[in-house]
Amino acid sequence: MQLHANTMTKPPAAVNTRFNTTLLRVLLVEDEVLFARAVAKRLQKAGYECEHAETIADGRAIAKQFQPDMALLDMRLPDGNGLDLLAEFISQGISVIVMTAYGELNDAVNAMKLGAIDYLKKPIDLEELLLIVEKAEGATKLKTHLDYSRQRNAHEAEGVEMLGESPAIASVKMQVKRIAQLVAIGDAVPPTVLINGETGTGKDVVARLLHQMCEQNDRPFVHVDCASLPSELIESELFGHEKGAFTSAQGQRVGLIEAAEDGTLFLDEVGELPLALQAKLLNVLERRMVRRVGSTKERPVLARFVAATNRDLHAMVLEGRFRSDLYYRLNVLNIMMPPLRERGDDVVLLSRHFATQTERRYGLPKRYFSHEAMQLLRRYNWPGNVRELRHQISRAVLLSSGVEVTADDLALAIQPTQFHTNVEPLDIRPAPQAPSLVTLDSAEKMLIENSLKQSGNNVSEAARLLGITRMAMRYRMEKHGIKS
Numbered sequence: 106m107q108l109h110a111n112t113m114t115k116p117p118a119a120v121n122t123r124f125n126t127t128l129l130r131v132l133l134v135e136d137e138v139l140f141a142r143a144v145a146k147r148l149q150k151a152g153y154e155c156e157h158a159e160t161i162a163d164g165r166a167i168a169k170q171f172q173p174d175m176a177l178l179d180m181r182l183p184d185g186n187g188l189d190l191l192a193e194f195i196s197q198g199i200s201v202i203v204m205t206a207y208g209e210l211n212d213a214v215n216a217m218k219l220g221a222i223d224y225l226k227k228p229i230d231l232e233e234l235l236l237i238v239e240k241a242e243g244a245t246k247l248k249t250h251l252d253y254s255r256q257r258n259a260h261e262a263e264g265v266e267m268l269g270e271s272p273a274i275a276s277v278k279m280q281v282k283r284i285a286q287l288v289a290i291g292d293a294v295p296p297t298v299l300i301n302g303e304t305g306t307g308k309d310v311v312a313r314l315l316h317q318m319c320e321q322n323d324r325p326f327v328h329v330d331c332a333s334l335p336s337e338l339i340e341s342e343l344f345g346h347e348k349g350a351f352t353s354a355q356g357q358r359v360g361l362i363e364a365a366e367d368g369t370l371f372l373d374e375v376g377e378l379p380l381a382l383q384a385k386l387l388n389v390l391e392r393r394m395v396r397r398v399g400s401t402k403e404r405p406v407l408a409r410f411v412a413a414t415n416r417d418l419h420a421m422v423l424e425g426r427f428r429s430d431l432y433y434r435l436n437v438l439n440i441m442m443p444p445l446r447e448r449g450d451d452v453v454l455l456s457r458h459f460a461t462q463t464e465r466r467y468g469l470p471k472r473y474f475s476h477e478a479m480q481l482l483r484r485y486n487w488p489g490n491v492r493e494l495r496h497q498i499s500r501a502v503l504l505s506s507g508v509e510v511t512a513d514d515l516a517l518a519i520q521p522t523q524f525h526t527n528v529e530p531l532d533i534r535p536a537p538q539a540p541s542l543v544t545l546d547s548a549e550k551m552l553i554e555n556s557l558k559q560s561g562n563n564v565s566e567a568a569r570l571l572g573i574t575r576m577a578m579r580y581r582m583e584k585h586g587i588k589s
């Protein structure tokens with residue numbers, strides 16, 4: 106057996122102690138070694154732990170030791186068809202994404218019927234692959250593990266930043282600080298916090314900031330996305346289970362509530378929690394005890410509970426879709442995130458910040474916003490809030506042809522009704538057309554060509570300018586038919 110691996114340094118952890126590991130594990134079964142190395146590198150860079158096997162036999166053997174959470178499986182392998190391994194992996198609870206060659210659509214269809222989460226057609230773009238892996242993570246229980254693991258890493262590596270100087274954000278920062286300073290006396294537990302706000306306003310950022318500012322910031326921060334946990338798994342994910350508690354419970358498992366220890370349990374999108382589980386959660390909050398599925402033993406719960414929602418929970422209570430007792434239990438302290446359109450000039454500060462991030466990531470020269478672009482940014486009403494702003498800015502920075510980001514580089518079709526009420530109306534002119542005609546593919550091609558031009562056709566230097574590996578650069582050049 107050949108182990109092709111990569112830079113894995115830790116020995117594989119046992120299945121039941123996965124909460125103690127830090128990275129989500131991806132097994133790549135692919136016989137094209139160069140491509141596999143490029144994929145492994147990209148995944149490692151994105152925070153995944155990755156192993157590689159070239160054959161079905163190797164894949165089977167490595168999976169036993171490595172205990173992957175997810176597998177990327179090629180369909181044509183030297184010792185058989187990847188479909189043979191697919192069923193085995195799925196029965197072991199491994200999420201599978203298949204990779205098929207051009208014209209092998211039947212394989213993809215069969216794989217999906219057998220339970221693969223998604224498929225990718227070759228030639229594969231690494232960024233697309235990453236997006237699909239991330240999407241698969243979100244659609245399964247894996248997201249929870251990863252958010253938990255990544256967050257632990259993130260706290261070790263860097264602090265959370267909540268940018269903004271507007272009175273609305275200053276007030277949020279003040280509230281977070283006060284809540285973090287509330288020290289529980291004796292046996293008292295920290296009060297629960299409910300964060301409300303439109304999508305993309307930074308509820309997640311606030312939860313992490315609160316954790317960071319608390320005394321127990323070296324304890325775990327466990328992010329549970331209640332919307333993406335499959336309903337059949339949510340109970341055992343949250344509460345844990347004992348061996349044999351149900352048919353597929355081959356081992357004992359610590360639930361996320363327990364995994365939070367005396368840190369923070371962040372229940373994101375709490376409005377999506379099914380009613381039956383709302384009752385169980387209420388019980389945990391009231392009694393501060395948790396019982397694993399299939400166990401008779403109760404364990405104390407020490408974590409701080411922080412919940413977030415973009416729904417009107419009060420309205421959901423009136424409609425009978427959210428338990429009123431749980432609502433009041435969660436809503437002990439409340440933080441309301443203001444929409445971006447109410448944060449005045451924070452939009453300027455955030456735009457500069459996101460532009461600098463993109464410039465650094467792609468090795469681009471510093472960009473400046475034209476006066477018109479700035480006006481547009483200030484006057485748009487940002488329904489997707491800070492998340493939308495971040496995407497728009499990085500897209501505009503990547504697409505701008507010179508050092509100036511113009512209003513046309515921003516794909517904001519502003520409507521007269523979307524203007525802020527307190528600013529003078531902008532010159533009405535047709536919505537920008539050009540950006541919507543540029544595809545991600547052509548933007549990537551343009552970036553690659555530009556970087557090669559800038560580096561005098563030196564591939565390594567061009568890769569450095571773009572902040573990618575030489576291998577990834579070569580892969581992309583080949584994809585776009587660019588010769589050096």
Ligand SMILES: Nc1ncnc2c1ncn2[C@@H]1O[C@H](COP(=O)(O)OP(=O)(O)OP(=O)(O)O)[C@@H](O)[C@H]1O
Pocket residue numbers: 266267268269302303304305306307308309310311414415491492495
């Ligand atoms: N004040 C801020 N400073 C810097 N970055 C921010 C700020 N607010 C939000 N962001 C960034 O915007 C994006 C969206 O934020 P976040 O995920 O916290 O929003 P959310 O309210 O939890 O969204 P959703 O309701 O969709 O889950 C993230 O990339 C986050 O880092």
